[in-house]
Amino acid sequence: MPHCIAVNAGTKWVRMYDVRSPLEPVLAVGAHTKQIQAISMGHNSEYLLAAASEDGLLNLWDVRISRGKPLAGCLFFPGVIPNFIQWSKFSSNLIATSFTGKSEIEFHDVSSRIRMYDVLEVGPDIPKAVPRYQLTLPCSVSSFDFHPKRPDKLLVLTADSRVHLKTIHKSVPISVSCYDSVAFSSEAAFRETDVVEDVVNVIVNRVKAGYCLNAAENCRLFSAESSYSDSSLYRVWDFLMLACSDVSGEMVGFSVTDSIAANTLSTSVAWNELVYFSSLRRLEALHFLGWCDVTTPDEIDKLVRTFEEKLEFEMAAAIAVFHLDLPRAIASLRASAKLTKRSDLSLVCLAFSGFTTSSSADHRKLWASTAKDTSSTIHP
Structure with missing residues (x-):
């Protein structure tokens, strides 16, 4: 459906319009029992639609077969309201969501949730969604977007008008972000937060300084240095020690x-x-x-x-x-x-x-x- 756009205007319905003839919707989905807060179309499948609502549900639709009855799957978030959702640009199984007043972004694998539901089945008896990974920001999240070419990069806008470039990883070799955050004001002033030096440059400079002859000592020295005493750098050296021995x-x-x-x-x-x-x-x-x-x-x-x-x-x-x-x-x-x-x-x-x-x-x-x-x- 390359010429279609999904729209919700603060209602319980998602309407899809053909931009070539936008007078009447080509599809209307009665997605939720309460007002919809966010929608997202799949990047890898043009037929996937996700809608999140004040009812705590994030519903997944296949618009080829969904006409108000069957759901392709759903995620349930009791006690919180999803306020922004985004499909991964690289995997149809990965969807991320943030919540009203919360500083976390959750990443969910929806592949296990893709089965047919009837709308009458959707209710509080559905198990709570458990994220595969969670990213925490300094304050509540307003919106975010995946990098178009790097599946591990994410731009996040927080409620304090700052945009953060974050790296999302689950394994040790790539669990360290080379960046902290870059921020700006939505008004006239422009400001930048304290940015931690690129960890690659830190390592290279230390190696050039002669620390390369004893990885264990490097690890101890780095963990003791005040400017680089966070656990991320320690994990980098711990990883390098393993890498050198592999x-x-x-x-x-x-x-x-x-x-x-x-x-x-x-x-x-x-x-x-x-x-x-x-x-x-x-x-x-x-x-x-x-x-x-x-x-x-x-x-x-x-x-x-x-x-x-x-x-x-x-x-x-x-x-x-x-x-x-x-x-x-x-x-x-x-x-x-x-x-x-x-x-x-x-x-x-x-x-x-x-x-x-x-x-x-x-x-x-x-x-x-x-x-x-x-x-x-x-x-x-």
């Missing part, structure tokens, strides 16, 4: 510790002399850190060199370690140790070279050369 395989004679979680989806990738595992968590950590997802030794070397040219050797080493290229990481740290005269970096090189239980010739050769270099650095 790798397994053999690399040029190096036996890397098996530490893939049982429920982590991982894929084996083969190079000429290298087999490694790329997990979903690890790939998302790359994006968090702003590093590209390189897939060959030459690409790793090129990426590492860009940081070495800027004299950011620790950053270069961190990238190499993250891609399980320990010899490349050792080379970067050696260059940094020689330039900065820092003997502790030589010790880190030695630790890297011994990160294996293998007794292969390649391993012994790398460990021996690193030990020799470390000895000459500490005891020239």
Whole structure:
């Protein structure tokens, strides 16, 4: 029904008009027993209609078969009045609703509610709707809208005339919003709330500062910093610690510790002399850190060199370690140790070279050369 528009004028009915001939409605649905507060047409199905009313019901209709009797399904919200509803632009199963005087937006999976009801069945005996996810705002919600291209982004207008950009997620890797809120006044003044720095920049800056060598210590430091002591940043580092360990395989004679979680989806990738595992968590950590997802030794070397040219050797080493290229990481740290005269970096090189239980010739050769270099650095 691409030429139709659904309208309710503070009544119990929803009327649909064809905009090419809007004199008479093409469909009238007796949707509720009390005044309707909000309606929404489905974005993925032009025949889906949702209507919320003061009776606490959010009714779902298939306008091809609904003529005042059958409902496609319904959600019941006892004690509250839905004031705004919106279908997801990406899924016909997801619908969001806010309530009069409430600061929460609830996200409901309606797939389990799609069955045929008769209007006589609709009543207080219907189970209370339980949201799959709930987003809380600083004050009561006036309206909201899903991002047209990002299913996890939401613009929310609250009663204090502020518009908030929010991220909605349920899993750890994407539970952290990179934004807090941007606000404006509906009158002449324009103002902006305190915006938390993009968490990606925070992580990258900390990595460049050298915190990358000990993820556990990073986590402790971040949780103690006053400006970034919220639980979101803590979860980011907790996630990165898992992501860094979600790798397994053999690399040029190096036996890397098996530490893939049982429920982590991982894929084996083969190079000429290298087999490694790329997990979903690890790939998302790359994006968090702003590093590209390189897939060959030459690409790793090129990426590492860009940081070495800027004299950011620790950053270069961190990238190499993250891609399980320990010899490349050792080379970067050696260059940094020689330039900065820092003997502790030589010790880190030695630790890297011994990160294996293998007794292969390649391993012994790398460990021996690193030990020799470390000895000459500490005891020239």
